[in-house]
Amino acid sequence: MTFQKKYIFAAAAILFGALAPFIINPYELSLLGRFLALSILAMGIMLTWGEAGILSLGQGVFFGLGGYALAMHLKLEGLNLANGDMPDFMVWSGVSALPGFWYPFANPYFSLACVVIVPGAFAAAFSWLVFRRRVGGVYFALITQALALAFSTLLISQQAYTGGFNGLTDYSTMFGIDITTEYAARYIYWITFLFVVAVYFFLRWLLASRYGVMLRATRDGENRVRFLGHDPVPYKVVAFGIAGALAGIGGALFTLHAGVVSPALVGVVPSIEMVVWVAVGGRNILWGAIAGTLLVNFAKDQISSAFPSLWLYGLGALFILAVSFLPAGIAGLFRPGSGEERVMRRILSRRKLSTAE
Amino acid sequence: MNAIPAPILMMENVTVDFDGFKALTDVSLNLTPGDLRILIGPNGAGKSTLCDTIIGRVRPTSGKIIFKDQVITNLPEQEIVRRGICRKFQTPGVLPTLTVFENLLVAGRKNRAWYRSFTTKTPPAETARAEEILTQIGLEDRRNIIAADLAHGEKQWLEIGMVVATDADLLLLDEPTAGMGPTDTQRTAQLILSLLGRHAVLVIDHDMSFVEALNGYVTVLHQGQILAEGTVAEIRADAQVTAVYLGRAEDAEPAHA
Amino acid sequence: MHESAFLLGQVFNGFSVASLFILAALGLALSFGLMRVINMAHGEMLMLGGYLAYMTLQIVPGPLGILVAMPVAFVGAGIVGGFLEFAVIHRLSARPLDTLLATWGVSLVLQQAARNMFGAIGVEVTAPTWLNHTVSIHSGFLSGLDLPDTRIFILIVAAIVLGLIAALLNKTRLGLYVRAVNQDRPTAAAMGVNARLIDLAVFALGTGVAGLAGVILALLGPVTPTVGQSYIVPAFLVVILGGLGSLVGTTIASLIIGLFTALIEIFVDVSVAQVLLLVFVILFIQIRPQGVITVRTRALEG
Numbered sequence: 001m002t003f004q005k006k007y008i009f010a011a012a013a014i015l016f017g018a019l020a021p022f023i024i025n026p027y028e029l030s031l032l033g034r035f036l037a038l039s040i041l042a043m044g045i046m047l048t049w050g051e052a053g054i055l056s057l058g059q060g061v062f063f064g065l066g067g068y069a070l071a072m073h074l075k076l077e078g079l080n081l082a083n084g085d086m087p088d089f090m091v092w093s094g095v096s097a098l099p100g101f102w103y104p105f106a107n108p109y110f111s112l113a114c115v116v117i118v119p120g121a122f123a124a125a126f127s128w129l130v131f132r133r134r135v136g137g138v139y140f141a142l143i144t145q146a147l148a149l150a151f152s153t154l155l156i157s158q159q160a161y162t163g164g165f166n167g168l169t170d171y172s173t174m175f176g177i178d179i180t181t182e183y184a185a186r187y188i189y190w191i192t193f194l195f196v197v198a199v200y201f202f203l204r205w206l207l208a209s210r211y212g213v214m215l216r217a218t219r220d221g222e223n224r225v226r227f228l229g230h231d232p233v234p235y236k237v238v239a240f241g242i243a244g245a246l247a248g249i250g251g252a253l254f255t256l257h258a259g260v261v262s263p264a265l266v267g268v269v270p271s272i273e274m275v276v277w278v279a280v281g282g283r284n285i286l287w288g289a290i291a292g293t294l295l296v297n298f299a300k301d302q303i304s305s306a307f308p309s310l311w312l313y314g315l316g317a318l319f320i321l322a323v324s325f326l327p328a329g330i331a332g333l334f335r336p337g338s339g340e341e342r343v344m345r346r347i348l349s350r351r352k353l354s355t356a357e
Numbered sequence: 358m359n360a361i362p363a364p365i366l367m368m369e370n371v372t373v374d375f376d377g378f379k380a381l382t383d384v385s386l387n388l389t390p391g392d393l394r395i396l397i398g399p400n401g402a403g404k405s406t407l408c409d410t411i412i413g414r415v416r417p418t419s420g421k422i423i424f425k426d427q428v429i430t431n432l433p434e435q436e437i438v439r440r441g442i443c444r445k446f447q448t449p450g451v452l453p454t455l456t457v458f459e460n461l462l463v464a465g466r467k468n469r470a471w472y473r474s475f476t477t478k479t480p481p482a483e484t485a486r487a488e489e490i491l492t493q494i495g496l497e498d499r500r501n502i503i504a505a506d507l508a509h510g511e512k513q514w515l516e517i518g519m520v521v522a523t524d525a526d527l528l529l530l531d532e533p534t535a536g537m538g539p540t541d542t543q544r545t546a547q548l549i550l551s552l553l554g555r556h557a558v559l560v561i562d563h564d565m566s567f568v569e570a571l572n573g574y575v576t577v578l579h580q581g582q583i584l585a586e587g588t589v590a591e592i593r594a595d596a597q598v599t600a601v602y603l604g605r606a607e608d609a610e611p612a613h614a
Numbered sequence: 615m616h617e618s619a620f621l622l623g624q625v626f627n628g629f630s631v632a633s634l635f636i637l638a639a640l641g642l643a644l645s646f647g648l649m650r651v652i653n654m655a656h657g658e659m660l661m662l663g664g665y666l667a668y669m670t671l672q673i674v675p676g677p678l679g680i681l682v683a684m685p686v687a688f689v690g691a692g693i694v695g696g697f698l699e700f701a702v703i704h705r706l707s708a709r710p711l712d713t714l715l716a717t718w719g720v721s722l723v724l725q726q727a728a729r730n731m732f733g734a735i736g737v738e739v740t741a742p743t744w745l746n747h748t749v750s751i752h753s754g755f756l757s758g759l760d761l762p763d764t765r766i767f768i769l770i771v772a773a774i775v776l777g778l779i780a781a782l783l784n785k786t787r788l789g790l791y792v793r794a795v796n797q798d799r800p801t802a803a804a805m806g807v808n809a810r811l812i813d814l815a816v817f818a819l820g821t822g823v824a825g826l827a828g829v830i831l832a833l834l835g836p837v838t839p840t841v842g843q844s845y846i847v848p849a850f851l852v853v854i855l856g857g858l859g860s861l862v863g864t865t866i867a868s869l870i871i872g873l874f875t876a877l878i879e880i881f882v883d884v885s886v887a888q889v890l891l892l893v894f895v896i897l898f899i900q901i902r903p904q905g906v907i908t909v910r911t912r913a914l915e916g
Contacts, residue, residue: 055711129896133903135854138652138710142850143895149847150888157885210466211474213455217463220452227412227450228464228523229438234471268847272718279715312726319719323712324705 013287017193021186031301032294033189034257036196039293041250042277043199043286044243049275050283051207052239053219054127054136058144059247059274061151062119064266066248067255068155068162069118072102073111074171074255081106088170093160102161108175115252116245123244128237136222136236145268152267167262179256192253196290199246203286206242215239276315279322282329292329363426365390365557366411366442366527371420373406373581380406382581383420388527391554395568396561397592398578399601404561405447407578408529412444413437424527439469443525445516447532453505457496457515460504461487465522487522494518494548510541517548527557534567546570619751619759624876630765632872633772637827638845639852639864640779641695641820647796647859648816651703651713652850655721657842659695659821661728663687663828664837668737677742680829684771687825695821699814707813721842728839736838745833764833771830775823780861782819792816796859848875851895857905866906 017036021029041063048054079085086098104110126147130140155162163169172180179188206212217225218232225232255261264270281292296318304311326332364387373381381403388394396404409415411422413434421430429437452460465483491497494514499507504515513533520528530549534542546567552558562568568575568589575592577584585595592598642656670683698720706713741764749761783789794802795809803809831841848871855867874894878887 049711053711055714057714126896130899133899135899135903138646138650138714139854141711141714142652142854143892146847146851146892146895150885150892153885153888157883205477206475209475209477210462210479211471213459213463214471214474216454217452217459220454221450224446224450224452225463226434227438227444227446228519229435229443230463230466230469231435231471235474238471268843272715275715309726309730312722316719316722316726319722320702320716323709323716324702327709327712 014197017196018190020193021189026182026185029189030185030257031298033185033192034254035294035297036189036192036290037250037253037257038274038277038297039250039290040192040195040199040253041247041274042281042289042293043203044246044250045275045278046283046286046289047203047207047246048239048243049278050285050289051212051219052215052236054236054240055141055275056144056240056243057141057268057272057275058146058148058151059243060148060266060268060271061144062123062244062247063251063254063274064151064155064261064263065119065122066115066251067261067265068168068251069105069111069114069248070252071168071171071255071261072105073108074174075168076102076106077108077171077173077176079106087163087168089163089166089168090160093164095160099161112252115248119248119251120241120245123247124237124241127240128233131233131236145271148266148268148271152263155263155266163262165263167260167264169260169262171259174256180259185257188253188256192257195249195253199249200286200290207286211235211238273315276319276322278329280318280326280329282331284328285331288329288331291331295330362390364388365425367423368407368411369421369423371407371410371417371422373403373410373415374418379581380415381410381417384578384581384583385420386576386583388557388559390526390557392557393549393553393571393573394557394559395571395573395575395589396559396578397563397568397575398584401580402578403581404578405531406581408444408531408559408561411437411529412442435469438523438525441524441526442529443520443523443527444529445513445520445531445533447535451504451507451512451515451519454503456501456503457507458487458491458500460515460519461490461522464519465490465524486524490518490522493521493551495544510537510545513537513541513545514548517545521552521556525556527559528552530558530560532561532563534562534564539566542567543570619756621880622756623759623761624880625873626759626761626765628873628876629869630768630872631876632868633768634827634830634845635848635852635868635872636772636865637775637823637830639849639856639868640775640823640861641817642849643853643856643859643861643864644792644820645813645817645859646853648792648813649703649707651707651710652717652853653695653698653703653817653821654714654718654846655698655724656717656821656824656849657846658721658724658728659691659824660828660831660842660845661724661837661839662691662694663825664739664832664841665728665732665737665828666690666825667829667832668732668739668837671739677744680742680745680833683829683832684826687829688822689825691825691828692818692822695824696814696818698821699817703817704810704813725839732837732839734839736836736841738836739832741833764830767833768830771826775826776861776865779819779823783861788812788815848891851891854895855898855905857907860905860907863905863907870906 016023020032024032041059045056045059048056075087079087081098081103084097086095090098130136130143156165158164172178178184214230214235218235222232251261277293277296278289279292280296281290282288300311303314322329366388368384368386371381371384372379384407396407398404406415410417413432417430421428423429424440424442427440429440432440452463455463462479462483465487467480467483491500494517496511496515496518499511504512507515517530517533520530533549534545537545542564549558549560549571560571572589574586575589576586577592577598579601584601585592585598587595638660642652646652666687667680667683670686671679674682702716702720703713706716745763745767747763749763749766751757751759783792791802791807791812794805794807795812799809831837831845852864852867852871855870856863871891875887875891878890882890
């Protein structure tokens with residue numbers, strides 16, 4: 001793409017995004033809002049997987065932490081806690097009093113802070129424990145998958161505290177405003193859109209900074225970086241922490257759009273599906289992560305309701321085809337012969353060449 | 358040079374034992390600041406292990422390593438680099454998706470704290486030094502190419518440039534001419550000679566034409582032990598060395614492995 | 615029931631779970647040692663073994679059906695695994711993370727295929743009568759201890775398979791080649807070992823063993839399209855703890871995880887046990903990041 005074309009496309013995308021509530025119908029808008037929320041998480045995957053070479057099969061966990069942090073507040077809003085009021089599912093489960101860790105979530109600002117901090121800090125701490133011992137690559141991917149499994153089973157089994165299999169749903173107001181109206185839905189959409197744009201430009205800056213160069217250096221040769229006197233661990237931990245925080249933000253926004261957060265959204269299968277959005281869109285190109293998320297999810301929406309079994313075959317095929325034949329994703333197709341597409345092919349062919357030598 | 362300066366690196370009776378296999382036995386070695394040392398020896402003599410031991414990839418079973426009057430035997434790898442020892446590996450260790458210039462900038466960062474990396478500005482001094490090294494290694498016209506696209510010899514030079522960019526006082530160059538033709542080999546020798554004075558350099562190589570072009574003080578390693586030390590001419594004349602190494606290398610032509 | 619009998623019962627349980635983990639993880643670990651790739655569709659090889667057992671028993675009913683099913687499942691899963699290695703994994707083996715994703719795609723397709731062919735609910739394989747007994751102890755301090763035949767059977771099968779694979783690796787020419795490629799692929803290839811064929815053979819062998827494990831799973835419960843998924847995550851953890859491609863490491867790691875799970879479940883429910891298992895693995899990494907068995911490497915990027 002030439003210089004000018006690139007900016008025309010970007011401007012058109014932003015303009016459409018901002019005016020979408022006036023262009024498409026409320027149902028489509030709600031889908032677009034959800035998928036844009038997911039694309040915030042996808043940009044985080046682009047950061048860790050594409051730029052840092054860290055494959056996480058557990059992003060659903062951080063997505064869930066963000067979603068639940070907000071949903072816990074939404075379940076408490078409007079309840080009179082002093083009176084002993086409790087969320088409906090706790091009453092049904094026969095809980096006698098609101099568990100202590102629920103109390104602070106009555107405060108909306110505490111909840112909003114948790115949406116970012118809990119998944120971000122947890123992701124950073126978790127990855128630090130693994131990376132500091134120089135465990136990475138395939139091992140890390142498998143450990144994150146075990147994390148996704150443990151997290152979703154725990155959510156389901158602790159019914160009385162988490163809402164169990166059904167998750168947290170059925171909420172109506174935030175800051176005293178009814179969030180179920182069509183009018184509110186527009187504003188939630190705009191907030192989501194604003195986050196997408198802000199995160200996009202933040203990550204652009206980050207990847208262009210010296211940090212971004214160090215991160216790619218770490219991906220290219222962790223030991224080489226180490227023997228140049230740098231400690232690679234903090235660069236990786238920061239990337240994973242940011243991706244965790246972005247997943248949390250995405251989770252909270254998704255919860256607002258969907259009106260529900262449940263274990264079905266955070267387990268092993270959804271976690272790995274998140275990676276395929278980025279694989280399809282392009283793991284080294286930010287807009288590719290957004291485009292891939294929208295594309296795969298709209299396709300899923302169209303196909304899975306009509307032909308559920310076809311969708312699973314399609315999804316499986318998508319995994320195989322995308323990584324085998326389109327390693328730089330759809331976005332890579334726009335830059336043939338230079339940039340990411342070629343770089344990816346280079347990295348990917350590296351090991352084969354070195355064994356042939 | 359009349360007075361002999363204090364050694365920059367001293368290895369004292371270093372032994373490395375890999376589960377019963379002695380890769381190095383009682384090796385002692387002194388390196389002079391700003392000076393060149395060439396380490397030769399047949400395959401499996403322990404040359405790479407010696408480098409690994411200095412930079413902390415392999416820990417000695419006994420003995421100690423003193424760098425600038427401080428014991429570094431058990432420091433973490435990146436700390437050893439920060440004290441001023443940097444190594445070039447046998448297979449080129451450039452960062453393939455970064456440009457040539459970015460490779461040098463990563464190597465040349467003065468303040469290596471991670472939290473100082475959240476900026477798009479490179480200190481002018483670091484940029485200037487990277488440009489200087491770029492010229493020294495002769496890759497000015499490759500500045501913005503990704504390192505994966507370099508020719509094999511160019512990668513070797515870039516990695517030497519990266520090692521230089523760390524501004525380490527001691528550079529360990531493990532087979533810098535591996536896979537190079539005669540012209541590139543001579544160029545590499547000139548490049549290494551231009552580094553002396555500012556850096557002490559320890560070169561490992563098999564190629565005798567390269568060793569002769571460098572013409573420095575030679576240490577011969579054999580079966581994990583130091584067999585002989587001396588100038589290139591002295592080593593050439595040493596009957597023992599000829600027996601275990603040079604003779605064989607000349608019979609069986611390929612010196613590269 | 616006596617306390618010590620209960621405890622011993624759990625230990626026995628741990629061993630039989632560990633036996634399943636060994637069978638499930640063996641192929642993963644061997645191929646990981648050789649190629650540094652993990653086959654996410656390995657769980658579906660268990661599932662395949664289960665369905666093959668079901669189909670075999672339709673054709674060969676009776677007490678010996680299960681003994682026929684085992685070689686059938688071994689060969690069947692081995693062939694599918696060999697094809698998978700040839701068609702997908704070999705092409706991607708330079709990119710271990712992409713191999714994870716592609717084989718996950720394969721796993722989705724296989725699960726859906728099983729759903730379309732056999733239904734989502736699952737099929738039952740009834741254990742033959744000679745496996746229907748329970749060894750019970752009625753006296754002494756172990757009074758009340760029940761050891762079901764099927765669980766003893768698992769232990770025996772795992773021990774035999776482990777013994778055969780150990781013999782294969784240590785006593786045969788194929789095993790010699792496998793160890794050579796494991797240690798230094800380029801050198802082994804230069805010495806005339808067909809590393810490509812070794813990869814394929816080991817992969818097929820590993821998936822075959824997983825198929826065998828599937829037959830045993832079928833004795834324990836219904837075979838569903840997702841039956842492999844419940845065993846595969848612990849099997850991955852076994853690979854992490856075991857160290858690179860080591861038979862001994864895999865066995866020890868399976869025992870550690872099997873016993874840990876069985877004993878911790880005395881105190882907490884299954885979901886909390888899963889969390890604690892993960893915590894245990896993270897702690898283990900802090901102490902021994904290279905796994906139970908260490909392999910030295912001289913490569914810069916190992």
